[in-house]
Amino acid sequence: MDLRFTPEEDAFREEVRGFIRDNLPDDIRKRLRIGYPARKKDTVTWQRILNKRGWAAISWPKEYGGPGWTPVQRMIFLEENSLAPAPELNSFNITMLGPVLIQFGTEEQKKRYLPRAANLDDWWCQGFSEPGAGSDLASLKTAAKRDGDHYLVNGQKIWTSTAHHADWVFALVRTDPQAKKRQEGISFLLIDMKTPGITVRPIISIDGSHHLNEVFFDDVRVPVANRIYEENRGWDVAKFLLGNERTGIARLGKSKERLEFAKEVAREVRTAGRPLIGDIPFRQRVAQLEVDLKALELTQLRVVSAGGRRQDGKPDPFSSILKIKGTELLQATTEPVMDAGGPLAMPVWASELQAMSNEPPPGPEWAAYMAAPYLFLRAASIYGGTNEIQKNILSKAVLGL
Numbered sequence: 120m121d122l123r124f125t126p127e128e129d130a131f132r133e134e135v136r137g138f139i140r141d142n143l144p145d146d147i148r149k150r151l152r153i154g155y156p157a158r159k160k161d162t163v164t165w166q167r168i169l170n171k172r173g174w175a176a177i178s179w180p181k182e183y184g185g186p187g188w189t190p191v192q193r194m195i196f197l198e199e200n201s202l203a204p205a206p207e208l209n210s211f212n213i214t215m216l217g218p219v220l221i222q223f224g225t226e227e228q229k230k231r232y233l234p235r236a237a238n239l240d241d242w243w244c245q246g247f248s249e250p251g252a253g254s255d256l257a258s259l260k261t262a263a264k265r266d267g268d269h270y271l272v273n274g275q276k277i278w279t280s281t282a283h284h285a286d287w288v289f290a291l292v293r294t295d296p297q298a299k300k301r302q303e304g305i306s307f308l309l310i311d312m313k314t315p316g317i318t319v320r321p322i323i324s325i326d327g328s329h330h331l332n333e334v335f336f337d338d339v340r341v342p343v344a345n346r347i348y349e350e351n352r353g354w355d356v357a358k359f360l361l362g363n364e365r366t367g368i369a370r371l372g373k374s375k376e377r378l379e380f381a382k383e384v385a386r387e388v389r390t391a392g393r394p395l396i397g398d399i400p401f402r403q404r405v406a407q408l409e410v411d412l413k414a415l416e417l418t419q420l421r422v423v424s425a426g427g428r429r430q431d432g433k434p435d436p437f438s439s440i441l442k443i444k445g446t447e448l449l450q451a452t453t454e455p456v457m458d459a460g461g462p463l464a465m466p467v468w469a470s471e472l473q474a475m476s477n478e479p480p481p482g483p484e485w486a487a488y489m490a491a492p493y494l495f496l497r498a499a500s501i502y503g504g505t506n507e508i509q510k511n512i513l514s515k516a517v518l519g520l
């Protein structure tokens with residue numbers, strides 16, 4: 120297998136790089152470069168600019184508003200987008216819901232939801248996990264009882280990212296509590312977050328940010344027309360969605376960008392009177408991370424060039440390797456910058472309180488904010504299916520243990 124990019128792919132990379140350079144608002148790029156997360160309005164602004172160019176729904180076929188790219192083109196786009204750095208696309212809309220609607224939705228559902236999802240007119244969130252149903256997702260309890268042409272939904276979801284921003288949630292609910300197998304009694308519903316009976320409560324994470332939520336459903340009426348695919352067959356939909364989620368989660372471009380930033384600040388920071396970039400242990404560490412990133416890039420190319428799926432259409436279990444190594448490197452590449460910042464990168468300076476006070480941080484702005492992404496990314500080995508669970512998948516599906 121030849122893993123070099125073709126001249127057409129190199130030209131495509133140049134086109135993407137040029138478009139991002141010319142169209143990404145400078146204030147957004149600057150904020151992301153020093154480590155701030157994209158705000159909702161940043162993501163909406165950028166996704167709409169991309170959508171206008173036909174580049175938002177990157178994995179959807181052309182007939183549904185996608186650009187019709189090959190998997191390698193998609194990979195190049197994602198890398199360039201992260202390297203810019205630009206806000207990531209809303210993955211709930213693009214990577215998760217969109218492909219589900221295209222695969223399982225009715226024509227009416229596709230027409231109604233896809234264009235709005237691509238343009239971020241609707242912000243979606245994912246209501247899968249519950250207290251007691253995370254890794255063991257099939258034990259979920261949120262109930263949906265048929266009541267005429269509606270379901271009556273009762274229960275609780277947890278760890279729902281950006282639910283406080285969301286217009287809609289796609290949720291797994293139990294429609295047949297008597298089913299022989301737990302997986303057989305589950306359905307996949309689209310729920311308008313404005314429906315009476317929904318309560319969203321914030322969970323503040325270790326970096327002091329509000330990204331996660333608990334979502335409570337009390338007698339929430341959801342039209343039967345909002346069910347995707349057959350009743351009690353929602354597990355098939357969920358498996359399809361989770362396979363896509365895992366493939367996109369390596370975020371290689373983000374790790375590369377963080378490492379480039381570490382090198383940039385290491386030219387500025389001095390240790391024993393000399394720039395940190397000349398320090399041999401620091402250089403060795405950065406070099407090792409670059410080697411690891413290159414190895415992951417080649418693995419990703421192998422998985423991606425096969426479309427992230429096996430010949431039978433099921434998710435490629437090798438995508439679990441991308442999830443494990445990708446998130447380990449995502450965590451590791453935030454560490455050199457933290458070390459470069461030393462005491463100036465202490466979490467206390469990263470807090471929202473500091474941002475609200477009039478006192479400037481006692482060092483460069485990047486150092487003051489580094490602890491927040493460093494701390495938040497500890498969660499990367501948990502979300503999208505924990506890395507232990509990915510190792511179980513690999514041991515069964517790849518090693519046959």
Ligand SMILES: Cc1cc2nc3c(=O)[nH]c(=O)nc-3n(C[C@H](O)[C@H](O)[C@H](O)COP(=O)(O)OP(=O)(O)OC[C@H]3O[C@@H](n4cnc5c(N)ncnc54)[C@H](O)[C@@H]3O)c2cc1C
Nearest residue numbers: 245246247248253254278279280498501502503504505507
């Ligand atoms: C930042 C963040 C964002 C998230 N966003 C969302 C979201 O938007 N929507 C959503 O639905 N969920 C979301 N989640 C939830 C996430 O999917 C779950 O946290 C994850 O699946 C783990 O479930 P759990 O937290 O219940 O842990 P548990 O399943 O209770 O696991 C606890 C520990 O036990 C280990 N473990 C469990 N079972 C096994 C096993 N069989 N073999 C080996 N080890 C095992 C796990 O690896 C873990 O270390 C998010 C989580 C985080 C941290």
